Amino acid sequence: MTRGFRSPQRDRRAASWLPPGQYDVGGNWPVLSAEVTPRLTTDDWTLTVDGLVGQPRTWSWDDLHLEERSEYRGDIHCVTTWSKAGTSFGGVSVDVLLAAVEPQDAATHVLASCVTGYTTNLPLSHVVGGQAWVVWTYDGKALTREHGGPLRLLVPHLYFWKSAKWLSRLTLMDHDQPGFWEQRGYHDLGDPWREQRYQGD
Numbered sequence: 001m002t003r004g005f006r007s008p009q010r011d012r013r014a015a016s017w018l019p020p021g022q023y024d025v026g027g028n029w030p031v032l033s034a035e036v037t038p039r040l041t042t043d044d045w046t047l048t049v050d051g052l053v054g055q056p057r058t059w060s061w062d063d064l065h066l067e068e069r070s071e072y073r074g075d076i077h078c079v080t081t082w083s084k085a086g087t088s089f090g091g092v093s094v095d096v097l098l099a100a101v102e103p104q105d106a107a108t109h110v111l112a113s114c115v116t117g118y119t120t121n122l123p124l125s126h127v128v129g130g131q132a133w134v135v136w137t138y139d140g141k142a143l144t145r146e147h148g149g150p151l152r153l154l155v156p157h158l159y160f161w162k163s164a165k166w167l168s169r170l171t172l173m174d175h176d177q178p179g180f181w182e183q184r185g186y187h188d189l190g191d192p193w194r195e196q197r198y199q200g201d
């Protein structure tokens with residue numbers, strides 16, 4: 001082994017796909033919800049993207065299915081220390097939604113809001129460039145209610161609390177506004193590779 005020729009980054013990844021402090025939950029997919037699971041129908045469900053945009057837009061379930069599809073295949077990481085390898089989710093890239101609404105130059109952050117009132121905040125720079133999706137399938141099947149069906153946000157490079165279930169709105173803002181867990185002591189960004197679990201990490 002010519003260790004000296006390998007970068008520290010490659011060594012870490014070769015050692016494990018797990019971010020620091022995480023364990024492999026295996027075939028399970030735990031459910032973590034602060035709210036009672038809502039019973040939603042796709043008939044009256046809508047997704048709105050508004051705030052600092054040229055043209056706010058609301059998609060019905062059918063409208064959203066006309067947009068270009070994409071898929072995420074990879075790992076997810078919950079702050080409670082479980083990680084799940086090789087998940088696959090299908091939906092639409094947040095890039096597609098943003099292109100439709102034309103974000104204003106002043107927009108720096110996004111607040112994701114759910115039908116239930118749960119919220120989470122994200123820097124705009126972390127939801128563009130193929131880093132975030134709105135998804136309605138898991139493993140090719142409709143996302144179950146407990147896991148956020150009919151539709152959830154997916155931001156897999158951050159801890160999974162950023163992936164808001166039962167998503168109904170993305171609001172672009174010119175400032176950061178802490179969401180449900182962020183107001184309760186969780187980290188503002190939540191990068192698992194930097195182990196940003198709590199404020200001050």
Ligand SMILES: Nc1nc2c(c(=O)[nH]1)N[C@H]1C(S)=C(S)[C@@H](COP(=O)(O)O)O[C@H]1N2
Pocket residue numbers: 029030031032033034035078079114116118146147148160161162163164165166
């Ligand atoms: N609306 C809503 N979204 C949510 C949560 C929640 O409580 N409510 N929990 C978050 C947390 S902490 C995690 S780990 C994931 C859990 O998703 P899962 O239940 O599908 O595993 O959803 C995130 N999105």
Ligand SMILES: [Mo]
Pocket residue numbers: 032078079080160161
């Ligand atoms: Mo979580």
